[in-house]
């Protein structure tokens with residue numbers, strides 16, 4: 001590869017890398033091609049199998065991604081923040097809460113607490129700056145079941161009790177709610193209605209809960225989801241959100257329910273065919289029941305979620321590795337380590353790919369194991385990554401318990 005020695009002088013040469021490099025050279029591929037083409041495309045162009053290519057790419061990515069994290073941005077005078085209302089949660093996000101002017105993504109499985117945090121922010125933004133708000137309203141775009149007004153009102157009444165001097169500012173009407181029934185409506189709203197709403201209503205926070213559900217619903221059943229197809233739609237919506245954040249000085253917070261794909265415990269993932277790794281068989285009812293340790297991850301809904309998702313995956317032989325390879329890398333999931341330790345049984349990747357990751361300035365991953373919930377900022381210009389905060393969901397909001 002002609003440009004690799006220039007871009008990555010420290011690239012390690014061994015039997016595997018030299019052999020792949022000779023194939024990529026022959027196919028005239030640049031380092032950029034290697035980072036952007038799908039594994040399928042690379043396999044076709046080089047005639048190499050995806051397992052070797054993946055190993056090679058993992059090595060390449062490790063070399064390219066600096067071992068020391070980039071320094072955090074200094075907070076400038078113009079930079080706004082919305083406090084989450086919880087000191088530890090604010091700290092996890094960099095000290096003062098959710099930054100304005102960019103997109104922050106909260107990633108996690110169902111019931112982990114994404115909506116709770118987002119609702120809390122919809123109220124916090126209404127507080128005056130002295131209490132961590134912006135004295136502005138919020139737009140809540142719901143792509144699922146709509147805004148849970150009962151929960152919002154519960155949070156609201158707690159906040160009003162906490163800040164009696166802010167009662168006149170804190171109103172549920174200050175959370176403008178839009179529900180989108182399908183992807184077309186979602187895109188139409190983000191493209192046309194949202195900009196008008198934000199510019200004319202003193203909006204300090206835009207929430208999308210959740211960004212991926214319609215993309216998953218409308219493209220999810222295809223065996224190979226096309227990142228290119230989704231990418232165009234996504235990039236345009238993300239650009240609108242980001243531009244509004246910058247132009248209007250508001251924060252954008254999106255929930256992203258991770259895409260959950262399953263393989264049976266103890267290496268059922270056994271069949272590498274081209275870019276696809278197949279889940280080998282549909283589990284029996286008994287097997288499905290036995291796998292309900294997944295409840296730890298998915299909470300009380302695990303029965304329903306797991307069996308339905310698993311069966312769909314097994315029936316359609318969903319390709320679990322071809323999708324979102326880069327996204328998985330950026331979300332810190334180490335395929336090689338998981339493979340070698342035989343833990344290829346808990347595959348959870350954000351539903352959207354690299355193209356979406358590139359639009360997001362901050363990503364916080366929420367996890368749940370039994371009753372314990374954690375939040376970790378994976379990347380952020382203001383918060384150090386790797387800090388894991390234990391948190392609880394309470395009627396008065398999300399509360400940090402302590403850093404792990």
Ligand SMILES: Nc1ncnc2c1ncn2[C@@H]1O[C@H](COP(=O)(O)OP(=O)(O)OP(=O)(O)O)[C@@H](O)[C@H]1O
Nearest residue numbers: 109110111112113114115116151154257393394395
């Ligand atoms: N009023 C409430 N008070 C306390 N906890 C609540 C309240 N309403 C819901 N919960 C709990 O909060 C948890 C998190 O729910 P939440 O809706 O925030 O999850 P989520 O991550 O947004 O899930 P999804 O992706 O399915 O929307 C759930 O376990 C739920 O039972």
